[in-house]
Amino acid sequence: MGERILIIEDEQKIARVLELELQFEGYETGVAHSGTDGLILYREQQWDLILLDVMLPGMNGLDVLKRIRATEYDTPVLLLTAKDAVSDKVAGLDLGANDYITKPFEMEELLARIRVTLRFRKKETLEEADPYLFTVGQLTVHTQMREVSWRGEQVELTKREFELLAYFAAHPKQVLTREQILDAVWGYDYYGDTNVVDVYVRYLRQKLDTELIQTVRGVGYVLKEG
Amino acid sequence: MGERILIIEDEQKIARVLELELQFEGYETGVAHSGTDGLILYREQQWDLILLDVMLPGMNGLDVLKRIRATEYDTPVLLLTAKDAVSDKVAGLDLGANDYITKPFEMEELLARIRVTLRFRKKETLEEADPYLFTVGQLTVHTQMREVSWRGEQVELTKREFELLAYFAAHPKQVLTREQILDAVWGYDYYGDTNVVDVYVRYLRQKLDTELIQTVRGVGYVLKEG
DNA sequence: GTGCATTCTCACCATGTTCTAAGAAATAGC
DNA sequence: GCTATTTCTTAGAACATGGTGAGAATGCAC
CATH class of the missing domain: 1.10.10.10 (Winged helix-like DNA-binding domain superfamily/Winged helix DNA-binding domain)
Incomplete structure (x- = not known):
């Protein structure tokens, strides 16, 4: 049973490609094309990882991230940033993003980062359990x-x-x-x-x-x- | 402006790597190569987090921790322990360490634990519970x-x-x-x-x-x- | 110093816990 | 199926532990 990944990405084409690729890899996916829709989906369902585009129309990706981190759940968030937006990356990590990947990206690299993040997450929650x-x-x-x-x-x-x-x-x-x-x-x-x-x-x-x-x-x- | 992390680690090489990586991540760092030096630095300056090696020559890391905890400040302490030193971990947690990570560790994991600890800390102090x-x-x-x-x-x-x-x-x-x-x-x-x-x-x-x-x-x- | 509150010591008792020992039961080898 | 070995079961003797009350020692205020 695949892990659940939420994609928040306004460009329909990219969103569609991501969805297909991830489903092919065995993940379950959900897609939102705006920050507000993303937040709604985030609240409604349980997600193991969130793919978040920083450049969103209306509510910015970093704002979305901020609101996600304001809640209790610390679902890992992977940022999709433009190539040279260094400030976005730093801001994103400070806001609690777990990793970022610059657009345009190789699918293989994205998949690898997703795997690492999920695997790491699993280990983390296991080890962070009460040692007694x-x-x-x-x-x-x-x-x-x-x-x-x-x-x-x-x-x-x-x-x-x-x-x-x-x-x-x-x-x-x-x-x-x-x-x-x-x-x-x-x-x-x-x-x-x-x-x-x-x-x-x-x-x-x-x-x-x-x-x-x-x-x-x-x-x-x-x-x-x- | 990054948070300030104090590294207490006798192995120069490891200490140097930690320092570089943490600075790269935007933290300010301080390094001490012995328990006594660590305590001096701890008292002289303000720190947001302390990375403490358990295996120190002279004054043991747990002794250092004990003295840190004997003061009022409850700066979070993250222990670096040997792989199988279960007793150290338990003793460390009992003495008030916030978390531990076993050597050898992945840099990414250490960074994540630092983020988690600092984030948690922030939340905790925000809630401003009466500490008495x-x-x-x-x-x-x-x-x-x-x-x-x-x-x-x-x-x-x-x-x-x-x-x-x-x-x-x-x-x-x-x-x-x-x-x-x-x-x-x-x-x-x-x-x-x-x-x-x-x-x-x-x-x-x-x-x-x-x-x-x-x-x-x-x-x-x-x-x-x- | 006197009187009072507080802290600590001691020893007894009831009760709970640990361990021994020995026969009963189960299992494996032949 | 018989025997030897291992494990289970039981009861109780030996032991340890914590509760308790009384009182001695200490500290403190006046």
Whole structure:
């Protein structure tokens, strides 16, 4: 399912070419031929990227950008500027545009910039997520608030139980040996039997779900998303 | 006129590249090659953002951050950390860093994070929230007027009680250990048992509400909004 | 110095948590 | 199907933790 790109460009011919090329690449597109129409479409629907021509009749592209940035959403905006309009580029970047490309442009270059912007955006939103929060399927572990929820329900855990689960959540889909778990959760200086791990895994299974932490016979346990 | 960015980075080459790139983007820059120099520059001039390398010879980047945060100014700090230094990241965020980026990084990504941080900052200061006022649910703590109200009612607290509550209010929904609390409220040079914290939590619970500050067994306490 | 408010220490108790150990159940190899 | 190995389950003993009240120490105002 393609990402959605909004094209705000007054020259019908260019707009049409952009639309066709982008659709050919698998994106969904929307077109507006003026700044005001662009803003309306921007507000009405959800977009992953906006291609914005700076030279628009009536409301200028930079004005459009300003209004877009005034809203909460920070959808990436790629500016289309005239070759030598340096001031436009600078102003555009200052207003929060993510990148610009000068007209006339090679389609290939535009596509590359779009790909980079979208890819980058994805990474950014992923990494900017709360670093204390781990999510595996229906399971949510917040290591700072020390809260755990399973299928939307909050679950109360003891200290050990929490630390064990947090370790699993930080290493989802990885088979963890009892030794690894003991080292990480109980500490490298822990003596005693590895059976504690079994017992605590059981506690977690009781409080959460039997399926969540699976046994890998002869090796250890894995947290799999339910 | 560009925003001012202070770069604290010991590797000359990296520092130089950062400086050039940032200047190209229109920022004003300052460079320090050690933690101590960085702190001096930080105090001498006004900065909009600080790029801080965690791995510094002599005074560690986290120490620098700690001292920066010990002052009133809350200039945004962006940490440069090694790829797998998870503990540094967490420690950094705990100390009040606004974001981090792992080395080696793409210039584009760094620039984007700088833009985001500065933009966010601007928005935040525009909103001009009273920096002395903390509100958590029905609780209101004004650290300058030293006033506390709970469910609209004014509450009288002693000095210690107030400082403890203010610390909780400044870190809502975060589980705080007794050690953290002792360091912050009683001072790092406090001797004596951590049981004082328990006692004062009890005082607060008596004067406010039993539910407000919750015990997290084996860990510490959390302030949750009632 | 006296009186009062505040801060802190201490020790007990109830309760919650962690861990051990041993038999039951499940699984894999032959 | 039998045996050996591994995992699950259970109960309870040992331990740790936080709540609590009383009072000692401290600071402060008059």
